[in-house]
Amino acid sequence: PTPVVHDGQVTVAQIMRATVSADHRVVDGAEVARFLAELKRVLENPMSLLV
Numbered sequence: 001p002t003p004v005v006h007d008g009q010v011t012v013a014q015i016m017r018a019t020v021s022a023d024h025r026v027v028d029g030a031e032v033a034r035f036l037a038e039l040k041r042v043l044e045n046p047m048s049l050l051v
Contacts, residue, residue: 001013001014002014002015016043018036018039018040020032020035020036
């Protein structure tokens with residue numbers, strides 16, 4: 001568990017780290033950032049995969 005700020009309050013949360021390695025000659029860093037943002041969204045709300 002790691003202390004985090006959520007809704008202005010310090011609380012304890014589980015944190016998962018994700019790392020992506022990409023060849024910048026092929027993939028733009030902004031695309032990787034969008035992918036990680038979408039991955040975060042899905043992991044935080046897995047029911048969205050069913051809709």
